Amino acid sequence: MAAANVRDVAALAGVSVGTVSNVLNQSKRVAPETARRVHDAIDKLGFIRNDAARQLRVGQSRTVGIMVLDVSNPFFTDIARGAEDALSQHGRSLILGNSGEDSARELSYLDLFEEQRVSGLLITPVGNVLSRLERLRDRGSPVVLVDRHENARTFSSVSVDDQRGGQLAVEHLLDVGRTKLAFVGGPKAVLQVADRSRGARDAISERGARPIRMVELDTMRADAGRVGAEQLLALAPADRPDAVFAANDLIALGVLQALTHAGVRVPDDIAIIGYDDIYFAANAAIPITSIRQPAWEMGRTATELLMAEIADPGLRDYRHVVFQPELVVRASTVSPG
């Protein structure tokens, strides 16, 4: 009981395989009556097109890959949903890979995407994979960088002005009267983290404020945030900051959790500001002030850029869409009183 193929369908419908293919792909005019017969045969046999064969012949897959830093972070799943929504309008589908901030896993997914000849790739890179991405592009799979402003200008990109975001965050903390700030953030190698902390330092020096204490973390997850907070708690009381700028909301949640657990009052003793404005930050034990990034729109826009490149493979006119971050003030930085 082997699965039916185009030949079986053609035989049952009394046409040639070419006609079946034409019906399948609407690539050529087929008489309505013939098309009906072919569809009947397809239904009767339960024929499902073998995508591997199609792909081998055509040279490209109809799916687009997306690689995110962390599927557990709602910011990235929102991006993925934006991309998925946009893609389904183009009749393509999305396959999602999760690098989990792990460079080895990232490479192994890149292998997969490359072997699969995906028609395009959206990626927030972890490791140093630019040359891999260039190869991918040169082989016909355009790449759009997400949440990363690429200086080299060899790829289209969608990003948020993270430096400005960092500035906004620190300015807000200074505005509400905080003086001893700390930045708690993921590996410095992650560009977003670097940009946000640079913006923070810019704002500090612009305002002539006291230097910001840097606490570096291994990852951008909540558990790392707890570790970072514990480092702050271990400081002599005089050194302890009165405000924390967390590199993202998950870290902010971890910091909040650790501080609250240690009996520190938020925001009275220490204020907290996060980044991303995920749903759960707004609904945290103490609603967290954050820098909003338009995740869904970023996913959608990245997809549109990608589709433009897919449609016009010769295109060398890389576009860079930069969204502006937005401050959302909540209880973690301002006392309700």
Next chain:
Amino acid sequence: MAAANVRDVAALAGVSVGTVSNVLNQSKRVAPETARRVHDAIDKLGFIRNDAARQLRVGQSRTVGIMVLDVSNPFFTDIARGAEDALSQHGRSLILGNSGEDSARELSYLDLFEEQRVSGLLITPVGNVLSRLERLRDRGSPVVLVDRHENARTFSSVSVDDQRGGQLAVEHLLDVGRTKLAFVGGPKAVLQVADRSRGARDAISERGARPIRMVELDTMRADAGRVGAEQLLALAPADRPDAVFAANDLIALGVLQALTHAGVRVPDDIAIIGYDDIYFAANAAIPITSIRQPAWEMGRTATELLMAEIADPGLRDYRHVVFQPELVVRASTVSPG
């Protein structure tokens, strides 16, 4: 500059294509020196195996599909991570589809998975897709149901005893002295919702408590929870419940948000219990009591069941792993005092 293929590699290495394939697949003994030459050629040409061709010949993909109800729900991404971790040990990769509780989207992903001849599928079904799944299995792609206890016993499954979970939730609410309960939950058609509410009603009648009010929602997302809460707020004060059992934590968060916004005190006026025990429920404005499901382990276990079926295609001995739910008490049901 067409991409290199096995023939090019073979030519450069001075061997036949068969030997290249043997090196690629470790399927036959190849002399170390020959293997080295082949690898050198691969590196020099930047050869990337064309997976479509491989798949066409072999008849099956090396990837496993997973279809989740909602990528925005951390419960499902935790399952996916469990699956991914387990799969990577078997040298396979995962492609993730998001049905978003939408039956049409579910079907379109099933088409994709079927066309791709995935080597297996993990799925939490939305619509009535059992016959589709049977076809998939009969064509050589085993299917394991996730978070769904299948009576028909035609698939292996991993699930949680949701009826027991519903019972636990209601018993807890009664134990802390609540008498007027409400169940706020997603579409009744979703099996998990049905089981949880049945368990709730069982506990009610067992204890001889007052009947539980049912509030039915369209989805299992937080916004639906807010809508549900508003229905409760619209009730005459005498009818208003003093405890809410939400079908999952996202709904519980929505309910919490709407109640708090309306000035209702949680848990004093109304207690809330959720389901899943996602990270963000534990860290909500008022930490939410929940029924824990071991998501990561479920993903891992489902994968193991799937791998067993893949390894032994004749297997008709479907296994059903049922995890036990666990009550986790937090502030949303018991006053700190």
Next chain:
DNA sequence: GACCCAAATTTAAACGATTCACTTTCAAAC
């Protein structure tokens, strides 16, 4: 009735890896 044209359909050649039946090689055994 010969001719032309467009529409509909057919046919056969790809696409690139894997596989399996078949050589070749070479050392050990008699």
Next chain:
DNA sequence: GTTTGAAAGTGAATCGTTTAAATTTGGGTC
């Protein structure tokens, strides 16, 4: 010195679809 057999390597056939060139069909025109 012949035989044997395991190890290493070869190469043609194959998987199922798409596609482009070729062919058929059937009016419409003169």
